[in-house]
Amino acid sequence: MFGFLGENLRLAVVGKNSSFSILSSSRCISSATNQHSLTVSYLINSSSFPPKSALIVSKNVYFETLTQPDSVFSLLKNHGFSQTQILELVQSHPKLLMCNPEEVLLPKLDFFNSIGLSTFDIAKHTLLLDRSLKSQIIPNFSFLKALIKSDEKTVAAINRCPFVLTLDCKRDMASKVNLLRENGVLESSIVTLVYYWPRIFSMNFDKVKSLVEEARDMGFDPSKRIFVAGVRSLKSMSKSTWEKKVDVYKRWNLSEADVLSAFRKVPEFMEISEDKIMGVMDLFVKKLDCESSLIVKSPLIMTFSLEKRLIPRALVLEFLVSKGLVKKNYRGTNFFCCPETTFLQRFVNHFEEASELLRLYGKKLSV
Known part of the structure; x- marks a missing residue:
């Protein structure tokens, strides 16, 4: 009889404690939710954070008082950080709002300032404040x-x-x-x-x-x-990427030795995409009727923009050839490699047809 009574008493106590545990958990959840809401409200109302940003930051911080984040914001503002920069810093590193600004942030900001890093630099490279x-x-x-x-x-x-x-x-x-x-x-x-x-x-x-x-x-x-x-x-690049680019050059009758020779002159020769290799080679070999060996002799050509430099200058070259202003076999690599001012002076403004050449060249550049 007493055993039966004891078992019922034990179950009653356990049930009571379980209810208490559930109630405590509910209170903790409620407290956390309230804290989360207060953080979001603080970031929006006191620090002008967009609601979405405030919500993201609030998931990573917990404030016992608002003195801590207030002092962090104040320090950043006093060091010349704009509202946008502060937003970027806090979004990237929310826990900055929980640090001691005088002990952690201030020494770093003073050091960065002493070596010449601006607030713009620091805001751009937020990981600097992590170390x-x-x-x-x-x-x-x-x-x-x-x-x-x-x-x-x-x-x-x-x-x-x-x-x-x-x-x-x-x-x-x-x-x-x-x-x-x-x-x-x-x-x-x-x-x-x-x-x-x-x-x-x-x-x-x-x-x-x-x-x-x-x-x-x-x-x-x-x-x-x-x-x-x-x-x-x-x-x-990986070895497989290197080999794929070599194979593309081989399609234009260049040997592996040719590719290596060009690479030793201009290492960027092998950094361009396979599509660009095809585009540049097509322009010079098919459109301008050049030997593919031209690229080996002057690999710098491959590093220039196809749309912004090579095609516009190729159009000028074709115009000059059509007017008999340069010989048909004129393929001077300096035509494509010289600086813009030199190109305009020697190959555009030098001729009476300069206005027509400029229209042709300028139109292609704008496109």
């Missing part, structure tokens, strides 16, 4: 500056590829810089690589070593500035 100032940002900046030897160029390199400050430069970059030096790459070329293409240094060491060896095997001289351009081009 530790003492253990990453300052040591990496110091390493880059020692290598590049210019505050202005170091900042420009960071602007071009801000993630470079997220690397462990002393470990990741230093080993690859030493690899380049050991292979006879000029110091100025290494600086060029860091300045223009720092992303290479985020690659696995063995991959960088393989690229350096491949460039040497292809005939690039490490003591020449073009060596690092060759490395960068090889990095930009």
